[in-house]
Amino acid sequence: MSDMDMEDDGSGIVKKFMFLNRKAPHGTVYALEGLEVVLITAAFDQDVSLVFTDDGVYQLMKGIDTKGIEVKDFSKTYRALDGYDIEKLYVDQTSLDARGLTEDDLIVDVSVLSDDEMKNLMDEQDVVISF
Amino acid sequence: MSDMDMEDDGSGIVKKFMFLNRKAPHGTVYALEGLEVVLITAAFDQDVSLVFTDDGVYQLMKGIDTKGIEVKDFSKTYRALDGYDIEKLYVDQTSLDARGLTEDDLIVDVSVLSDDEMKNLMDEQDVVISF
Amino acid sequence: MQFGILINEGPYNHQASDTAYLFARAAIEKGHTIPRVFFYHDGVNNSTRMGEPPQDDRNVTTRWSKLAEEHGIDLVVCVAAALRRGIKDELLAPGFRISGLGQLVEMGIQYDRLVTFGD
Amino acid sequence: MQFGILINEGPYNHQASDTAYLFARAAIEKGHTIPRVFFYHDGVNNSTRMGEPPQDDRNVTTRWSKLAEEHGIDLVVCVAAALRRGIKDELLAPGFRISGLGQLVEMGIQYDRLVTFGD
Amino acid sequence: MLHIVNKSATERSSLDSCLRLATKGSAVLLIEDAVYAATKGSSAAAKIQAAAAGLKIYALGPDLAARGMAGRVLDGVNVVDYGGFVELVAEHRNCQSWL
Amino acid sequence: MLHIVNKSATERSSLDSCLRLATKGSAVLLIEDAVYAATKGSSAAAKIQAAAAGLKIYALGPDLAARGMAGRVLDGVNVVDYGGFVELVAEHRNCQSWL
Numbered sequence: 001m002s003d004m005d006m007e008d009d010g011s012g013i014v015k016k017f018m019f020l021n022r023k024a025p026h027g028t029v030y031a032l033e034g035l036e037v038v039l040i041t042a043a044f045d046q047d048v049s050l051v052f053t054d055d056g057v058y059q060l061m062k063g064i065d066t067k068g069i070e071v072k073d074f075s076k077t078y079r080a081l082d083g084y085d086i087e088k089l090y091v092d093q094t095s096l097d098a099r100g101l102t103e104d105d106l107i108v109d110v111s112v113l114s115d116d117e118m119k120n121l122m123d124e125q126d127v128v129i130s131f
Numbered sequence: 132m133s134d135m136d137m138e139d140d141g142s143g144i145v146k147k148f149m150f151l152n153r154k155a156p157h158g159t160v161y162a163l164e165g166l167e168v169v170l171i172t173a174a175f176d177q178d179v180s181l182v183f184t185d186d187g188v189y190q191l192m193k194g195i196d197t198k199g200i201e202v203k204d205f206s207k208t209y210r211a212l213d214g215y216d217i218e219k220l221y222v223d224q225t226s227l228d229a230r231g232l233t234e235d236d237l238i239v240d241v242s243v244l245s246d247d248e249m250k251n252l253m254d255e256q257d258v259v260i261s262f
Numbered sequence: 263m264q265f266g267i268l269i270n271e272g273p274y275n276h277q278a279s280d281t282a283y284l285f286a287r288a289a290i291e292k293g294h295t296i297p298r299v300f301f302y303h304d305g306v307n308n309s310t311r312m313g314e315p316p317q318d319d320r321n322v323t324t325r326w327s328k329l330a331e332e333h334g335i336d337l338v339v340c341v342a343a344a345l346r347r348g349i350k351d352e353l354l355a356p357g358f359r360i361s362g363l364g365q366l367v368e369m370g371i372q373y374d375r376l377v378t379f380g381d
Numbered sequence: 382m383q384f385g386i387l388i389n390e391g392p393y394n395h396q397a398s399d400t401a402y403l404f405a406r407a408a409i410e411k412g413h414t415i416p417r418v419f420f421y422h423d424g425v426n427n428s429t430r431m432g433e434p435p436q437d438d439r440n441v442t443t444r445w446s447k448l449a450e451e452h453g454i455d456l457v458v459c460v461a462a463a464l465r466r467g468i469k470d471e472l473l474a475p476g477f478r479i480s481g482l483g484q485l486v487e488m489g490i491q492y493d494r495l496v497t498f499g500d
Numbered sequence: 501m502l503h504i505v506n507k508s509a510t511e512r513s514s515l516d517s518c519l520r521l522a523t524k525g526s527a528v529l530l531i532e533d534a535v536y537a538a539t540k541g542s543s544a545a546a547k548i549q550a551a552a553a554g555l556k557i558y559a560l561g562p563d564l565a566a567r568g569m570a571g572r573v574l575d576g577v578n579v580v581d582y583g584g585f586v587e588l589v590a591e592h593r594n595c596q597s598w599l
Numbered sequence: 600m601l602h603i604v605n606k607s608a609t610e611r612s613s614l615d616s617c618l619r620l621a622t623k624g625s626a627v628l629l630i631e632d633a634v635y636a637a638t639k640g641s642s643a644a645a646k647i648q649a650a651a652a653g654l655k656i657y658a659l660g661p662d663l664a665a666r667g668m669a670g671r672v673l674d675g676v677n678v679v680d681y682g683g684f685v686e687l688v689a690e691h692r693n694c695q696s697w698l
Contacts, residue, residue, distance in 0.1 A: 011371060011372060013371050013372075015370060015371055017367075017370055020596070022514075022517070022598075022599070023610075024607055024610075024632045024635065024666065025665075025666065026396055026631070026632070026662075026665050026666065027395070027396050027605070027606075027607070027631045027632030028394060028395055028396070028632075029303060029393050029394045029395075030270075030303065033302070033303055033342070033343060036342060036363055037302070037363045037366060037367070040362070040363040040364055040366075040367055041367045041370070043364075044364070044367045044368075044371065046367065046370075046371065053517065053521075054513065054517050054609065054610065055607050055609055055610050055632070055635070058635065058666060058667075061666060061667030061668070062667055063667040063669070063670070064664075064665060064666065064667040065664040065665065065667075065669070066664075066665040067661075067664075068660065068661025068662075068664050068665060068680075069396070069399060069400075069403065069661045069662060069664075069665045070399065070403065070439055071396075071399060071438070071439060071665070072435075072437055072438050072439075073665075075667075094520065098609060098641075098642045099609070099635070099640060099641055099642070100638070100639055100640010100641055100644070100671075101640065105667075115520060115521060118521050119521055119522070119523045120523075122501065122521065122523075122596065123501055123523050123526075123594075125594055126370070126593075126594060127370040127376050127594065128594060128595070128596040129268065129370070129376070129378060130378060130596060130597050130598065130599055131270070131303075131380075131599065142490060142491060144490050144491075146489060146490055148486075148489055151695070153613075153616070153697075153698070154511075155508055155511075155533045155536065155567065156566075156567065157277055157532070157533070157563075157566050157567065158276070158277050158506070158507075158508070158532045158533030159275060159276055159277070159533075160274050160275045160276075160422060161389075161422065164421070164422055164461070164462060167461060167482055168421070168482045168485060168486070171481070171482040171483055171485075171486055172486045172489070174483075175483065175486045175487075175490065177486065177489075177490065184616065184620075185510065185511065185612065185616050186508050186510055186511050186533070186536070189536065189567060189568075192567060192568030192569070193568055194568040194570070194571070195565075195566060195567065195568040196565040196566065196568075196570070197565075197566040198562075198565075199561065199562025199563075199565050199566060199581070200277070200280060200281075200284065200562045200563060200565075200566045201280065201284065201320055202277075202280060202319070202320060202566070203316075203318055203319050203320075204566075206568075225619070229510060229542075229543045230510070230536070230541060230542055230543070231539070231540055231541010231542055231545070231572075232541065236568075246619060246620060249620050250620055250621070250622045251622075253600065253620065253622075253695065254600055254622050254625075254693075256693055257489070257692075257693060258489040258495050258693065259693060259694070259695040260387070260489070260495070260497060261497060261695060261696050261697065261698055262389070262422075262499075262698065263590055265586075265589065270599070272391070272423060272426075272466070273465075273466070274465050274466065275422060275423045277506075277532045277533075278506075278532075281506070281531060281532060284562070284582045285582055285585055285586065287582070288581075288582035288583045288585065288586045289586045289589075291583065292583060292586050292587070294586065294590070303394060304391060304394045304423070307391075307426065307466065307467075310466075310467035311467070312467030312468070312469050312472070313464075313465060313466055313467035314464045314465070314467070315464070315465045316461075316465070319465075323467075342435075345432070345433045345434070346392075346393050346432060346433070346434045346435070346438075347391070347392070347393065347426065347429075347432055348426075348429035348430070348431030348432035348433070348442075348472070349431070350431050353431070353467070374590075375589050375590070375594075375595065376595075377504075377589055377595055377597070378597040378599065379506075379597065380506075380597065380599040381599060382689055384685075384688065389698070396605075396631045396632075397605075397631075400605070400630060400631060403661070403681045404681055404684055404685065406681070407680075407681035407682045407684065407685045408685045408688075410682065411682060411685050411686070413685065413689070493689075494688050494689070494693075494694065495694075496603075496688055496694055496696070497603075497696040497698065498605075498696065499605075499696065499698040500698060510612060511611060511612055512610060512611050512612070513609060513610055513611070
């Protein structure tokens with residue numbers, strides 16, 4: 001039942017999948033469990049965009065240390081996404097600004113988008129999965 | 132395992148219990164399941180205050196008809212609370228105002244409190260259980 | 263059209279599974295097909311056959327099983343989310359099966375639409 | 382002091398049960414007692430012994446069972462919420478038992494404090 | 501694109517996020533606790549009415565009725581049933597749930 | 600009274616409700632995703648700083664660290680660990696969780 005073995009659904013179709021992360025890490029499981037489907041989608045050779053908006057931008061904070069709450073630190077996974085051919089990472093400027101954050105605060109390189117760029121990106125997707 | 136048989140914990144202590152309802156009905160289960168503990172607490176002869184604030188005030192709307200979403204309509208239970216000696220029902224003015232509601236829109240008689248009255252009521256409780 | 267449905271929350275605590283069910287039924291009534299429903303995160307808790315809601319309330323799980331049987335819907339429970347939360351094969355209601363997230367990705371690739379219901 | 386703890390959400394999906402556990406452990410370390418923890422709403426899903434989280438993650442249920450055994454904590458699962466969600470006696474991890482909401486009210490009456498953890 | 505919002509606008513920020521990022525001409529469907537935003541007197545009403553100039557706003561009728569709100573729907577909001585929800589999904593090339 | 604808030608102030612309204620109804624002199628403890636409100640530059644920071652004039656504001660250190668926010672805490676916010684959380688509950692006659 002390993003997901004990674006099923007890299008091809010046989011159809012040869014490539015669709016644009018957007019994963020929209022809107023939740024902070026740790027308070028809920030969505031950030032952690034959501035990463036799993038992102039990795040599998042890339043293994044199916046689909047066109048994956050990973051977007052962080054609203055509290056989702058907090059997932060990418062540098063300096064996360066989860067020892068005190070005794071849960072897994074999965075923030076390093078974001079740095080390994082390259083290795084899975086997931087290269088389209090986006091964050092929106094409005095969400096960073098509202099949280100007093102800049103690109104320098106984030107653990108990975110991302111493209112920072114304006115609201116208009118976010119709208120266009122979202123509209124051109126075939127499938128949007130949001131947490 | 133019927134709760135209603137256990138009306139006395141033998142201590143003779145009467146405490147002030149506040150149940151603070153802050154969630155709309157139906158979207159989540161808290162309004163429905165919360166009513167159960169309110170009834171049991173009254174059966175233990177405790178001093179029960181039932182408070183509706185924020186989206187909790189929506190629980191008391193007249194004219195609820197749940198047939199279309201195929202879930203139970205429990206709003207009539209609020210009208211039966213008298214029968215369980217639960218007579219202290221409070222709603223705050225601020226929450227009504229923010230939703231364009233007045234006492235006339237509600238299915239039961241309630242005391243409408245100002246923010247200061249809400250603060251005082253909350254502070255004098257022994258136990259506050261919130262949903 | 264073929265619609266895929268993704269459910270991210272458990273039964274009763276959130277309305278998500280109810281809305282998804284009523285959406286699915288309406289889609290079928292309009293002549294669309296729902297080849298598969300995928301249960302992810304706490305959504306896996308929809309699949310246990312052990313639930314016994316009060317007599318005067320709906321049974322969310324039984325309803326999915328029945329709709330699946332009548333219309334050939336594949337009810338797939340995410341294996342990783344299920345393991346974490348204690349949903350095992352021996353607890354599954356009729357029509358549900360446990361499989362990988364690849365089944366969700368396939369829905370996105372193959373069907374015309376994918377609609378998410380959650381918290 | 383005697384502290385009661387009320388947990389309204391299931392494991393993993395929300396941090397509530399983790400925070401409650403770490404609070405309970407700290408309270409015991411400071412010489413307080415936790416005579417009982419009550420599991421309500423989706424909180425009943427903390428009690429199943431069937432969960433198998435990944436090896437590198439914590440097991441929320443096992444942790445509660447162990448703390449309960451070491452410190453004599455009564456882990457009570459709400460019967461009405463459990464029935465709805467399919468939590469049965471045969472699924473319970475060590476130290477958990479199913480009982481009525483009266484057990485929650487008693488905590489409010491008898492203990493010095495009642496602290497709620499939820500969503 | 502069809503945007504689906506299911507949370508109360510007085511409890512969560514998801515409606516604001518949706519309205520910020522929905523392209524002009526998109527459809528927004530309010531379901532579950534989000535339907536309160538489409539009712540007269542709600543603090544979200546002004547946002548919805550302002551948004552209705554550039555977006556098509558829908559609300560799910562059965563959810564309005566279940567909340568005692570069937571008679572309070574704002575002008576400019578289109579009430580649909582589950583069949584109408586299905587049609588909205590079918591008519592739009594893609595959809596996005598603001599959970 | 601001790602008020603406990605566990606939700607992000609940019610996602611939910613529970614911090615606003617708490618600050619509206621907390622009596623002067625009460626304690627407010629931010630835990631889980633609510634700790635972001637106690638950090639510099641957050642849109643909730645101004646509310647927290649205004650509230651700190653009349654309320655005692657605490658934030659749970661392990662939750663700040665788990666979110667990469669340990670070094671960004673606002674002046675006037677007291678950082679406590681789980682032991683400090685226990686002490687706050689013990690010191691106050693009653694507590695209220697704004698879920």
